Amino acid sequence: MATDTPHFGSAHDGDHPDRRDEWERLRERYLRPAGERPASSAGGVHHQALISSDVERTIAFYQDLLEFPLTDLFQNRDYVGSTHFFFDIGNGNALAFFDFPGLGVGDYREVLGGHHHLAISMSTANWERIRAKLDAAGVPTWVHRSSMYFAGPDGERLELIAEPLGEMYGTRIV
Numbered sequence: 001m002a003t004d005t006p007h008f009g010s011a012h013d014g015d016h017p018d019r020r021d022e023w024e025r026l027r028e029r030y031l032r033p034a035g036e037r038p039a040s041s042a043g044g045v046h047h048q049a050l051i052s053s054d055v056e057r058t059i060a061f062y063q064d065l066l067e068f069p070l071t072d073l074f075q076n077r078d079y080v081g082s083t084h085f086f087f088d089i090g091n092g093n094a095l096a097f098f099d100f101p102g103l104g105v106g107d108y109r110e111v112l113g114g115h116h117h118l119a120i121s122m123s124t125a126n127w128e129r130i131r132a133k134l135d136a137a138g139v140p141t142w143v144h145r146s147s148m149y150f151a152g153p154d155g156e157r158l159e160l161i162a163e164p165l166g167e168m169y170g171t172r173i174v
Contacts, residue, residue: 034172044091044092044093045093046093046094047086047093047094047095047096048094048095048096048115048118049096049097049098050095050096050097050098050115050118050152050154050156051097051098051099051100051154052083052085052097052098052099052153052154053099053153053154054099054153054154055073055083055085055097055099057153058085058097058152058153058154059085061152061153062087062095062152063087065130065133065134065137065139066130066133066160067126067130068087068088068089068095069087069088070085070086070087071086071087071088071094072085072086073085073086076098079098079100079103081101081102082098082099082100082101083097083098083099084096084097084098085097089120090120090121090122091121091165095118115156115157116157117149117156117157117158117159118156118157118158118159119147119158119159119160119161120158120159120160120161121161121162121163121164121165122160122161122162123162124146124162126162127146127148127160127161127162128162130148130160131143131148131160134148134150139151145169146161146162146163146169147159147160147161147162148160148161
């Protein structure tokens with residue numbers, strides 16, 4: 001099911017202006033060499049929260065297919081009857097979900113400033129194993145270099161990247 005369509009960087013949807021001068025200006029103004037950057041005030045991602053329309057289906061997808069262990073499940077403090085549940089995505093980070101039964105949240109709609117996709121790092125061996133499991137389960141994937149993109153059970157966009165944390169395509173980003 002995976003496709004290796006090499007169209008990154010080419011104009012394929014809409015207007016694609018040349019923004020290299022803008023990016024260089026932004027780098028010159030804001031980007032500091034690693035040794036000159038202050039330490040981040042953050043301690044890391046505590047959890048990313050998404051909405052689930054079916055708790056059991058979500059658990060089966062994330063725990064059984066992607067191999068992210070379920071770590072806790074309890075009532076959401078903000079909405080009586082709502083389930084709040086967590087998966088271990090490694091390195092002390094969690095992926096959380098809520099369901100909102102009876103609330104009628106409808107289909108997910110992306111908005112500016114909203115969630116685009118969640119990229120999760122894993123070893124190449126794990127990436128290859130999970131890719132085979134997704135293919136066997138009939139989950140469509142799109143692969144570019146060491147990144148594999150696909151949708152979760154509620155349409156949430158996910159990326160599994162076979163790169164160490166803090167690197168992207170061999171370049172140190174953090």
